[in-house]
Amino acid sequence: MQNMYQPQQSSQRPDKSNRARMLISCPDRPGIVAAVSHFLYEHGANIVQSDQYSMDPGGGMFFIRFDFDLTDMERELPVLQEDFARVADRFDMKWSTFRASRKKRLAIFVSKEDHCLLELLWQWQAGDLEAEIAMVISNHNDMRPLVESFGIPYHHIPVTADTKAESEKKQLEAVADKVDLVVLARYMQIISPKFIEQFPNRIINIHHSFLPAFVGGKPYAQAYQRGVKIIGATAHYVTEELDGGPIIEQDVQRVSHRDNVDDLKRIGRTIERVVLARAVKWHSEDRLLVHQNKTVVFN
Amino acid sequence: MQNMYQPQQSSQRPDKSNRARMLISCPDRPGIVAAVSHFLYEHGANIVQSDQYSMDPGGGMFFIRFDFDLTDMERELPVLQEDFARVADRFDMKWSTFRASRKKRLAIFVSKEDHCLLELLWQWQAGDLEAEIAMVISNHNDMRPLVESFGIPYHHIPVTADTKAESEKKQLEAVADKVDLVVLARYMQIISPKFIEQFPNRIINIHHSFLPAFVGGKPYAQAYQRGVKIIGATAHYVTEELDGGPIIEQDVQRVSHRDNVDDLKRIGRTIERVVLARAVKWHSEDRLLVHQNKTVVFN
Amino acid sequence: MQNMYQPQQSSQRPDKSNRARMLISCPDRPGIVAAVSHFLYEHGANIVQSDQYSMDPGGGMFFIRFDFDLTDMERELPVLQEDFARVADRFDMKWSTFRASRKKRLAIFVSKEDHCLLELLWQWQAGDLEAEIAMVISNHNDMRPLVESFGIPYHHIPVTADTKAESEKKQLEAVADKVDLVVLARYMQIISPKFIEQFPNRIINIHHSFLPAFVGGKPYAQAYQRGVKIIGATAHYVTEELDGGPIIEQDVQRVSHRDNVDDLKRIGRTIERVVLARAVKWHSEDRLLVHQNKTVVFN
Amino acid sequence: MQNMYQPQQSSQRPDKSNRARMLISCPDRPGIVAAVSHFLYEHGANIVQSDQYSMDPGGGMFFIRFDFDLTDMERELPVLQEDFARVADRFDMKWSTFRASRKKRLAIFVSKEDHCLLELLWQWQAGDLEAEIAMVISNHNDMRPLVESFGIPYHHIPVTADTKAESEKKQLEAVADKVDLVVLARYMQIISPKFIEQFPNRIINIHHSFLPAFVGGKPYAQAYQRGVKIIGATAHYVTEELDGGPIIEQDVQRVSHRDNVDDLKRIGRTIERVVLARAVKWHSEDRLLVHQNKTVVFN
CATH class of the missing domain: 3.40.50.170 (Formyl transferase, N-terminal domain)
Incomplete structure (x- = not known):
């Protein structure tokens, strides 16, 4: 039997092959956004969207999500992941990166x-x-x-x-x-x-x-x-x-x-x-x- | 100190001096609506609104609310209340009437x-x-x-x-x-x-x-x-x-x-x-x- | 190809073979509910649900919907429909009846x-x-x-x-x-x-x-x-x-x-x-x- | 006449004397978040909350709001405002800062x-x-x-x-x-x-x-x-x-x-x-x- 349904390929759907996402949780302290956004900038990532939430400025947890684009995902993402360990260590971060194209x-x-x-x-x-x-x-x-x-x-x-x-x-x-x-x-x-x-x-x-x-x-x-x-x-x-x-x-x-x-x-x-x-x-x-x-x- | 607020008297507010309401609960059986609405009609009441709900047609409870107008509330409502006892007895009703003007x-x-x-x-x-x-x-x-x-x-x-x-x-x-x-x-x-x-x-x-x-x-x-x-x-x-x-x-x-x-x-x-x-x-x-x-x- | 879907036959779905509905619109005046509910009662119909709406008690339109059960739909509904013409004429009604089982x-x-x-x-x-x-x-x-x-x-x-x-x-x-x-x-x-x-x-x-x-x-x-x-x-x-x-x-x-x-x-x-x-x-x-x-x- | 009402002073209400807010709109391009968050970090501002929105990654407008704390608002905010002009010029920003305590x-x-x-x-x-x-x-x-x-x-x-x-x-x-x-x-x-x-x-x-x-x-x-x-x-x-x-x-x-x-x-x-x-x-x-x-x- 043929498949009656296939996910629609919208011509308007933006190409997401160069889009990645990063999720970070860590104890809140000054300089987190600066450090991560500076890091991403230096690694050629263009931040498309970010959302953050600080549970309590005086000593709670901090959460942030970045959507960013890389011009050469295949080559650049592994480097970025490897290098990010230093930032993560400094702020005691739990973090993950995801490719938008990897469903x-x-x-x-x-x-x-x-x-x-x-x-x-x-x-x-x-x-x-x-x-x-x-x-x-x-x-x-x-x-x-x-x-x-x-x-x-x-x-x-x-x-x-x-x-x-x-x-x-x-x-x-x-x-x-x-x-x-x-x-x-x-x-x-x-x-x-x-x-x-x-x-x-x-x-x-x-x-x-x-x-x-x-x-x-x-x-x-x-x-x-x-x-x-x-x-x-x-x-x-x-x-x-x-x-x-x-x-x-x-x-x-x-x-x-x-x-x-x-x-x-x-x-x-x-x-x-x-x-x-x-x-x-x-x-x-x-x-x-x-x-x-x-x-x-x-x- | 003067009262700063008084309930507004809207000129558009309809006169409710002849409006009464009746609430009835009773075991469900055929003929309730017919009996009550016939009774109200015979007593000169014009039904303006009614809502009813039957919990379960096969043997549950029946609830009804009537809004009705009487042309001479003072004289007619007491008579209506007295006479309604017969209907209520017949259907084993719990019932109440209220004047809308009596807040x-x-x-x-x-x-x-x-x-x-x-x-x-x-x-x-x-x-x-x-x-x-x-x-x-x-x-x-x-x-x-x-x-x-x-x-x-x-x-x-x-x-x-x-x-x-x-x-x-x-x-x-x-x-x-x-x-x-x-x-x-x-x-x-x-x-x-x-x-x-x-x-x-x-x-x-x-x-x-x-x-x-x-x-x-x-x-x-x-x-x-x-x-x-x-x-x-x-x-x-x-x-x-x-x-x-x-x-x-x-x-x-x-x-x-x-x-x-x-x-x-x-x-x-x-x-x-x-x-x-x-x-x-x-x-x-x-x-x-x-x-x-x-x-x-x-x- | 076989049909993959069929409407579900819920065992809990109540039998509606004896259920009918009536919709009525007419100019508002006293006695409508009494007349219709009395009529239905006399024709053996048990009113299960009614909803009504009066646009404006002083001279607007009146709308009512009845759900009712008849014990012998085949025989009784045609009689009821024929007889209702008299009531409808008296109140200048537009009206329709429907069998719930006739989808x-x-x-x-x-x-x-x-x-x-x-x-x-x-x-x-x-x-x-x-x-x-x-x-x-x-x-x-x-x-x-x-x-x-x-x-x-x-x-x-x-x-x-x-x-x-x-x-x-x-x-x-x-x-x-x-x-x-x-x-x-x-x-x-x-x-x-x-x-x-x-x-x-x-x-x-x-x-x-x-x-x-x-x-x-x-x-x-x-x-x-x-x-x-x-x-x-x-x-x-x-x-x-x-x-x-x-x-x-x-x-x-x-x-x-x-x-x-x-x-x-x-x-x-x-x-x-x-x-x-x-x-x-x-x-x-x-x-x-x-x-x-x-x-x-x-x- | 005495005032009957006064805004309530909640004991739980956090002190906001050191809280400021910054609103920025500018054409979107890489490095904005990095530049601003790095700037704020260098000026001793602790970012408490940020929200951003990019209309369209490929050439639209970019909007961002920062909540941040300064330890000495009176002294530090004017310096921060003066220095920010360089960042703003570089990215062609429209921007404003506000003190949360200045209602x-x-x-x-x-x-x-x-x-x-x-x-x-x-x-x-x-x-x-x-x-x-x-x-x-x-x-x-x-x-x-x-x-x-x-x-x-x-x-x-x-x-x-x-x-x-x-x-x-x-x-x-x-x-x-x-x-x-x-x-x-x-x-x-x-x-x-x-x-x-x-x-x-x-x-x-x-x-x-x-x-x-x-x-x-x-x-x-x-x-x-x-x-x-x-x-x-x-x-x-x-x-x-x-x-x-x-x-x-x-x-x-x-x-x-x-x-x-x-x-x-x-x-x-x-x-x-x-x-x-x-x-x-x-x-x-x-x-x-x-x-x-x-x-x-x-x-």
């Missing part, structure tokens, strides 16, 4: 609900998601025809209580060295600490959120009974603390007493898909920094 | 934060809040000049751990037979069950809300540390379960990592004032019905 | 942009759009594989300046007696008055909207140059006045100086698809009444 | 509607508006008691068709050398080009906005007749082109067919006050740059 490779994990997967596929084919969807992994086989119609490999890896460890081993083999980011697009299985430590701050999950939160099962039923007026969704990086990792994005929608439990679930799905898609987009564009249990979002 | 009398309780009080005073003087602010009661004396400049009585009733029971007695004396609704506009003392039972579904409270909720103290600090992207506020009727009563209204605002704890508090105040004002407005216009722990909002 | 049949017109079509297809397959997509008509052939993968007939009817009249004739033949609603999902050709009069208040169009509006071509470029902070979209019924028909729904999104013209267009597409989908959903559920150049939306 | 002085112009004035007074007294309200000027005397109760001078300068020129002369005398920003808070008189040229990009106006816009008088009535679902407001700098100056901020609110013309006006007032207050706040905090007819908002 992040995603593995999307799904179970039976397709709304989050569909939004990602759609944004990808519309050219709005700068990433490569390397594979979809599911504990069910339901979405194979859909996924393969986009020309994307589909791995069906069943998970049962007995085979959990073995299934995860298969998942790890499938993604090893092949993906930069794991997206849990309504994947209804718990990810083990062992898996999580392979992808620190590189697994994104989505779940519904309520105002106020409801403890216990059937949160939509509880929200209905309490008559909440707003429901939401939260995308976060996965840490060992269940649903307790750094929040990347949230959004909400108004509801009313007229919305029954099914309506609330339907609205919840709509919020989940847009919130997850934004989080994945920002990660793919290197717009996210994590410090302790908090994200800095340069968008 | 709800409010007691506003405040402590030291003035933002919620100011919004209510302001909307009242702009003519946007159809209510009478009968008094302000505070455990501090700080806002007396402000409140009295609006021509509104101010009762300073200090509250200490030792005098709590006595203070509440004074509060009850102050409001007895004088107010229809108690508004806790950032009043930082716990209201006792005894007070609450005097005003069932007639005490409105406001508090901040987070997505997700944070257990324990200093919620804004926790929200900051977790990097939440949305903060909100909830207005609810006060029941014995602390902050667990029926939700009337909620709203939210986006925040970012750049907002420090003080910023979050400032934004939180802005949301609180608009959410509380909406809840008070809806109650004052008889737009709220309570069933179990849920409100039906006909707005 | 609206849609013809979706598209050109080259697929975002609005995709949203409709997606909501339909998710079971969120109560309608039947009878066909897609396009002046291009680009989207045939996509549309046919959903099992939906695709009509390629090219349009050129010379063949415009003939093309429209083909379009009319394709839709005649086969569709209830025409959805212009970014269809970039002008619809002639002759076509419009065949579908009065049954053609929905979507277009971008700005705050303020910009006269002349390239509105996104103008919006960028003026530095607008909000862009939006408007769904409306098509009338002979270009983009001047009754507004059904609007929504907006915040933008900033950082969004270039391409960003604004991308954001605009996202708003367009959700706004159009809401308008189509509301029409499909008989929630829209038109009076003069204004819609009443009972949602 | 902007505002003249607020009002006519008869008080909602925008009240919001500004309120935010000022709550300590949320970093500015000094130097005076209120009005063509009516209505708001004198209110304004004077805040301890703010009130100038009543009547305006008639005959005395327009003379009135404006009095206004200019009142504000000359005394104010940094003129805020038209629903001031219903046209400001002459002569006045405008005294305050280039230093007069902020607020007006309602619709989606779509309506040409001609009574826009709220037109919006009602067309059944708009969203209304908004726009704050902009005043230029000679009426309501055509650079947009600073916009916001909107949903409305429905149930909102009559008075409701729309009331909702419009609520949007106007928050949008104007945000624009004034951002100007007061030196967060706005103007290029051609567009603002860059660093917030």
Whole structure:
């Protein structure tokens, strides 16, 4: 079967082969911006965009993101990376550089609900998601025809209580060295600490959120009974603390007493898909920094 | 000192001396709307607006609100009320009627934060809040000049751990037979069950809300540390379960990592004032019905 | 090729075979609700939901929508329709009844942009759009594989300046007696008055909207140059006045100086698809009444 | 009469006596950030925050805002300003520096509607508006008691068709050398080009906005007749082109067919006050740059 979709090649899309990005976190002190921007200038980098955030001028953390262009990426970036170690040491920096043209490779994990997967596929084919969807992994086989119609490999890896460890081993083999980011697009299985430590701050999950939160099962039923007026969704990086990792994005929608439990679930799905898609987009564009249990979002 | 503010008398404001409202809750079954609207028609009432909500056609509760005009309110409303008992009995209804011209009398309780009080005073003087602010009661004396400049009585009733029971007695004396609704506009003392039972579904409270909720103290600090992207506020009727009563209204605002704890508090105040004002407005216009722990909002 | 998508059959979806809807517009006067609800009661209809709106109690128009259940739809609805003529005459009503189980049949017109079509297809397959997509008509052939993968007939009817009249004739033949609603999902050709009069208040169009509006071509470029902070979209019924028909729904999104013209267009597409989908959903559920150049939306 | 309000002195409010801000616009080219941040570092300035925006990497304009601290503001800032001329010349920069502790002085112009004035007074007294309200000027005397109760001078300068020129002369005398920003808070008189040229990009106006816009008088009535679902407001700098100056901020609110013309006006007032207050706040905090007819908002 032919692929029905291909990411659109917009003629207006700027060539990004010479664009790189740098993310830095370090303790705040005078001279950081001066040192880094001077360094970049001396290495022939033209700063196109920078965003910075200082948690607290008197002794907190400092975060900065640079977009810059190099005229000869292949030759100049490795030199720049090597030389930057001196600057980084001086300021005790954690730092990374990324080529804009080297798209992040995603593995999307799904179970039976397709709304989050569909939004990602759609944004990808519309050219709005700068990433490569390397594979979809599911504990069910339901979405194979859909996924393969986009020309994307589909791995069906069943998970049962007995085979959990073995299934995860298969998942790890499938993604090893092949993906930069794991997206849990309504994947209804718990990810083990062992898996999580392979992808620190590189697994994104989505779940519904309520105002106020409801403890216990059937949160939509509880929200209905309490008559909440707003429901939401939260995308976060996965840490060992269940649903307790750094929040990347949230959004909400108004509801009313007229919305029954099914309506609330339907609205919840709509919020989940847009919130997850934004989080994945920002990660793919290197717009996210994590410090302790908090994200800095340069968008 | 002269009153600087008086509620504006808009020439465009329609005369409501002949307008009444009826609120009904009852078990759902066929013929309710027909029976009530036929009854109103026979009693000379012209239905101007009706809103209804059926929780579940197959055996749930039914809620309806009518706005209607009578040509001679003084004479006709008492007759209508007396006669309606037969209809109400037949359908096992809980019901109330209200004259639109008989404004709800409010007691506003405040402590030291003035933002919620100011919004209510302001909307009242702009003519946007159809209510009478009968008094302000505070455990501090700080806002007396402000409140009295609006021509509104101010009762300073200090509250200490030792005098709590006595203070509440004074509060009850102050409001007895004088107010229809108690508004806790950032009043930082716990209201006792005894007070609450005097005003069932007639005490409105406001508090901040987070997505997700944070257990324990200093919620804004926790929200900051977790990097939440949305903060909100909830207005609810006060029941014995602390902050667990029926939700009337909620709203939210986006925040970012750049907002420090003080910023979050400032934004939180802005949301609180608009959410509380909406809840008070809806109650004052008889737009709220309570069933179990849920409100039906006909707005 | 097999159809990859079928509308989901939710086990929780209530059976609507006995559900009907009635929409009424008439000059306002006392007794309308009483008369109609009494009529429905006498004909065995159980009112599940009603919404009404009175433009102006002293002499304006009155609008009402009823959801009701009949125990034997096949037998009872025709009788009810026949008998209702007497009530309608008495109050000078325009009225319609609809069976909820008789889904609206849609013809979706598209050109080259697929975002609005995709949203409709997606909501339909998710079971969120109560309608039947009878066909897609396009002046291009680009989207045939996509549309046919959903099992939906695709009509390629090219349009050129010379063949415009003939093309429209083909379009009319394709839709005649086969569709209830025409959805212009970014269809970039002008619809002639002759076509419009065949579908009065049954053609929905979507277009971008700005705050303020910009006269002349390239509105996104103008919006960028003026530095607008909000862009939006408007769904409306098509009338002979270009983009001047009754507004059904609007929504907006915040933008900033950082969004270039391409960003604004991308954001605009996202708003367009959700706004159009809401308008189509509301029409499909008989929630829209038109009076003069204004819609009443009972949602 | 005593002043009832004074801006709150928050104990948590950080001392800003050593904080300065710098705004720069210039043609984009490599090395700007490096040059400026190196310059600041050499002059002992600690960059606390920077925001930058590049319109188009290949030859557009570049905008940057720095927040920085100096240990001895009195002595060091003049030196820094003098020395910066060399950097500015090299890059053809337009630039300004501001001390955070030197609050902007505002003249607020009002006519008869008080909602925008009240919001500004309120935010000022709550300590949320970093500015000094130097005076209120009005063509009516209505708001004198209110304004004077805040301890703010009130100038009543009547305006008639005959005395327009003379009135404006009095206004200019009142504000000359005394104010940094003129805020038209629903001031219903046209400001002459002569006045405008005294305050280039230093007069902020607020007006309602619709989606779509309506040409001609009574826009709220037109919006009602067309059944708009969203209304908004726009704050902009005043230029000679009426309501055509650079947009600073916009916001909107949903409305429905149930909102009559008075409701729309009331909702419009609520949007106007928050949008104007945000624009004034951002100007007061030196967060706005103007290029051609567009603002860059660093917030």
